[in-house]
Amino acid sequence: MGFSDIIWMGLIIAGTLYLLYRSVWKKKGHCAGCDSQTCELKKSNR
Amino acid sequence: MSVEFKVQSSESVAAGFSLRSAKKTVTVAVAGNPNSGKSTLINAIAGTRLHVGNWPGVTVEKKEAVFEYEGTRIRLVDLPGVYSLSPYTQEEIITRDYLVHEMPDAIINVVDATNLERNLYLTVQLLELEIPVVMALNIYDEAEKKGYAIDAKAMEEALGVTVVPTVATRKNGLYELLKAVIKLADHPASRHPKKLNYGEDIESAARIVESLIQDGYPSLAEKYPQRWLAFKLMEKDDHVQNELTITSDALSIEEAVRHLKKAHEEDVESIMADARYAQAAGLTREVLKRPELRKMELTEKIDKIALNRFLGIPLFLAAMWFMFKLTFDVSKPLGDWMNTMTSGPFKRWAEAVVGLIHAPSWMSSLVTDGVIAGVGSVLVFVPVIFAMMFFITFLEGSGYMARAAFVMDRAMHAIGLHGKSFIPMLLGFGCNVPAIYATRTLENQRDKALTALLVPLMSCGARLPVYVIFIGAFFPAHAGTVLWSLYVMGIALAIVMGLIFKKTLFKGEAPMFIMELPPYRMPSMRSLLIHTWEKGKHFLIKAGTYILAVSILVWFLLNLPWGVENKKDSYLGQVGQVAAPVLKPLGFGNWEAASSLMAGVIAKEIVVGTMGEIYVKTTGEEKKTEQPAFTDDLKELGTSFGAALVDSAKNVFSTLKITSLSAEEDEQRAGLKSVIQSTFTPLSAYAFITFVLLYMPCVVVAIAMRQEFGTWKWFGIAFAYQMALAWLVAFVVYQGGTLLGIGG
Numbered sequence: 001m002g003f004s005d006i007i008w009m010g011l012i013i014a015g016t017l018y019l020l021y022r023s024v025w026k027k028k029g030h031c032a033g034c035d036s037q038t039c040e041l042k043k044s045n046r
Numbered sequence: 047m048s049v050e051f052k053v054q055s056s057e058s059v060a061a062g063f064s065l066r067s068a069k070k071t072v073t074v075a076v077a078g079n080p081n082s083g084k085s086t087l088i089n090a091i092a093g094t095r096l097h098v099g100n101w102p103g104v105t106v107e108k109k110e111a112v113f114e115y116e117g118t119r120i121r122l123v124d125l126p127g128v129y130s131l132s133p134y135t136q137e138e139i140i141t142r143d144y145l146v147h148e149m150p151d152a153i154i155n156v157v158d159a160t161n162l163e164r165n166l167y168l169t170v171q172l173l174e175l176e177i178p179v180v181m182a183l184n185i186y187d188e189a190e191k192k193g194y195a196i197d198a199k200a201m202e203e204a205l206g207v208t209v210v211p212t213v214a215t216r217k218n219g220l221y222e223l224l225k226a227v228i229k230l231a232d233h234p235a236s237r238h239p240k241k242l243n244y245g246e247d248i249e250s251a252a253r254i255v256e257s258l259i260q261d262g263y264p265s266l267a268e269k270y271p272q273r274w275l276a277f278k279l280m281e282k283d284d285h286v287q288n289e290l291t292i293t294s295d296a297l298s299i300e301e302a303v304r305h306l307k308k309a310h311e312e313d314v315e316s317i318m319a320d321a322r323y324a325q326a327a328g329l330t331r332e333v334l335k336r337p338e339l340r341k342m343e344l345t346e347k348i349d350k351i352a353l354n355r356f357l358g359i360p361l362f363l364a365a366m367w368f369m370f371k372l373t374f375d376v377s378k379p380l381g382d383w384m385n386t387m388t389s390g391p392f393k394r395w396a397e398a399v400v401g402l403i404h405a406p407s408w409m410s411s412l413v414t415d416g417v418i419a420g421v422g423s424v425l426v427f428v429p430v431i432f433a434m435m436f437f438i439t440f441l442e443g444s445g446y447m448a449r450a451a452f453v454m455d456r457a458m459h460a461i462g463l464h465g466k467s468f469i470p471m472l473l474g475f476g477c478n479v480p481a482i483y484a485t486r487t488l489e490n491q492r493d494k495a496l497t498a499l500l501v502p503l504m505s506c507g508a509r510l511p512v513y514v515i516f517i518g519a520f521f522p523a524h525a526g527t528v529l530w531s532l533y534v535m536g537i538a539l540a541i542v543m544g545l546i547f548k549k550t551l552f553k554g555e556a557p558m559f560i561m562e563l564p565p566y567r568m569p570s571m572r573s574l575l576i577h578t579w580e581k582g583k584h585f586l587i588k589a590g591t592y593i594l595a596v597s598i599l600v601w602f603l604l605n606l607p608w609g610v611e612n613k614k615d616s617y618l619g620q621v622g623q624v625a626a627p628v629l630k631p632l633g634f635g636n637w638e639a640a641s642s643l644m645a646g647v648i649a650k651e652i653v654v655g656t657m658g659e660i661y662v663k664t665t666g667e668e669k670k671t672e673q674p675a676f677t678d679d680l681k682e683l684g685t686s687f688g689a690a691l692v693d694s695a696k697n698v699f700s701t702l703k704i705t706s707l708s709a710e711e712d713e714q715r716a717g718l719k720s721v722i723q724s725t726f727t728p729l730s731a732y733a734f735i736t737f738v739l740l741y742m743p744c745v746v747v748a749i750a751m752r753q754e755f756g757t758w759k760w761f762g763i764a765f766a767y768q769m770a771l772a773w774l775v776a777f778v779v780y781q782g783g784t785l786l787g788i789g790g
Contacts, residue, residue: 001608005406009602012412016598023591024648024745028479028753 071119072231077141077172078156079165080127081564083184087156087214088124118228131171133285136486145175146270151231152178159189159196162334166326173239174274179207180226186211193337201333206240215570244321247306252276254302266290281315345565358453366533371526373433379693380429383686388422391679412601416659420597423658424589424651427511434507435581436574438476443569447472452563461544462552467497474504476581478743482750496552498751499764500540502743505533507585508650512738515654519719520728532739588649596652600645600659613660632737633730633780649744661721729788733780740772
């Protein structure tokens with residue numbers, strides 16, 4: 001395994017952790033409807 | 047909380063007109079009783095997809111839709127359904143605060159024409175706010191079917207409002223409604239709500255209070271509708287008194303209402319309620335003509351059986367069983383198709399792409415053994431999840447779910463809750479997260495917290511993939527029944543835990559609540575498909591986001607430290623081995639099961655995804671066979687999907703005869719199942735799925751609980767009791783079964 005492989009792995013793990021944080025914590029699991037409090041986010045993203 | 051929807055649907059009423067540049071914005075609040083069709087009306091007008099269900103309490107918060115109509119920008123605000131504007135429930139407070147503080151340009155009062163008197167009670171209170179009102183006399187077709195004749199002209203004259211008969215589900219009368227709203231907004235003086243006369247005693251007291259407000263608090267007289275404010279102060283409305291920081295005593299209101307109280311020998315709130323009911327009843331007598339002899343309606347006929355005190359619960363359980371059997375039978379061909387595709391063409395295409403970019407071998411393994419095996423294992427169950435959501439939506443839309451809550455009312459009272467608490471629990475069959483948020487429809491904090499603690503015991507759609515793979519492996523001949531047993535177990539344990547909580551954390555009796563039973567309706571296919579999609583798309587988004595993320599992380603944990611030969615020695619394997627002894631008495635004390643359960647705390651489907659990764663043959667182990675061409679794969683994809691659809695349709699008609707998830711498994715599907723069959727016994731498999739049903743709520747439910755209650759306390763309690771309960775029940779299942787010599 002070379003240095004570039006380690007860099008790639010680090011990037012993938014960092015991206016994955018960010019995706020996990022964003023989808024579970026920030027987007028509240030993308031759960032259905034406005035009752036999940038995601039509407040504010042939808043609005044601000046618009 | 048609000049969201050702005052742009053009108054895009056060509057099927058919406060508003061979109062039927064050419065859009066011109068907007069001149070001004072008219073804010074219109076949509077208010078009405080629960081289940082009077084407010085959300086349906088807004089969806090039909092603006093082409094939005096607000097959640098609609100044939101049961102009360104679907105809209106918890108106010109929501110907005112903005113669109114342009116004939117040069118006017120209209121902002122429709124969907125308020126929660128309420129029976130009155132008294133400040134007892136959160137819905138009533140949200141609705142009243144909005145109307146009083148925001149003072150919209152007009153109110154569309156959605157009135158259920160089949161239930162005029164009860165709906166007019168709210169109308170009478172809306173008129174007190176002195177905001178122009180347009181009444182949508184909704185569900186007018188059903189009223190006509192019942193033989194009702196409503197004199198809309200007489201109603202307009204009596205109330206000083208514009209009355210438009212509508213059928214929101216068919217979009218009838220909506221153009222007229224919008225025109226009336228625009229006209230009213232352009233010329234507010236054209237129709238002014240009438241001041242209904244509540245009788246001389248009340249009116250004279252109100253006049254005195256109004257003059258007291260004008261003299262003592264002129265700024266309030268400008269800010270609030272005077273007549274409404276006078277009534278609220280006479281009623282000693284706590285919410286208003288706190289907000290205004292004045293008390294009825296400070297204004298000498300007690301003096302003003304002394305005669306009123308003396309004459310009626312009741313408190314002013316009751317006197318006012320009687321007066322409003324009298325207005326609603328009198329108006330109904332004036333405008334409504336019912337047929338002389340009323341036949342027993344279909345709803346009543348069905349309810350005679352569905353709500354029977356002995357048959358109600360068995361029928362509910364039978365309906366659930368039938369729903370699960372149908373879910374399995376309908377989704378099986380599509381699930382098999384999905385499995386064939388993910389393990390065949392999709393995997394080959396991913397490998398081809400990875401080969402094309404000359405990715406290193408570890409990255410190729412990450413894609414095929416991590417992403418495809420992990421996410422693919424979950425995607426296979428998308429058809430079953432959508433089928434389940436379709437049938438749940440059908441039961442909601444038909445009005446049966448409200449009956450389910452009603453028949454469970456007695457059981458709920460035993461645990462200190464009322465049937466209304468069962469509605470969030472039923473929503474939990476789809477996903478526990480919206481169910482946690484739906485607890486806000488309940489009256490007090492005690493009910494909300496207790497219901498939220500019990501919601502995670504309701505088996506959500508995310509647990510289905512785990513059940514399906516295990517049931518398919520061990521109980522193919524009785525798939526529907528085994529699945530049904532899990533859901534019933536969830537409900538039964540919720541009742542048991544409710545009893546325990548009632549004796550410990552939540553002492554006290556359930557408050558009285560009268561539950562509305564809407565008429566049975568056949569939901570339209572369009573509405574069914576839209577709401578099935580709304581419910582089910584969440585699982586697709588999950589697969590593309592955090593299930594993908596966890597699959598990648600699990601792959602790394604299974605391959606670190608780098609170069610590890612045996613997955614058992616990987617980081618994930620090592621952690622699994624630490625936890626495995628705890629699960630040994632439950633019959634699945636192996637590191638694979640322990641690791642999968644731990645990964646499943648993010649989302650329960652991940653249990654299957656992780657098993658898929660653990661048990662997958664590492665790339666290179668498989669025999670190299672001749673690869674079909676891309677075009678052959680595409681052709682196969684299309685033809686096999688068509689065949690799967692035909693099989694699904696056939697299964698709908700033959701569902702009572704066919705053996706779902708039959709033993710004739712195709713080879714591709716046998717992969718993960720055959721490994722599971724060699725690792726588990728039928729008994730340990732049942733113990734395992736029982737554990738998955740009951741063990742801790744997923745991370746997103748934890749976040750929802752934290753957000754709804756402002757503390758981690760309730761999640762902490764849910765976590766602790768569910769882990770203990772899951773272990774205990776799985777222990778009893780496995781050890782009890784072993785002792786009895788079942789399924790070992």
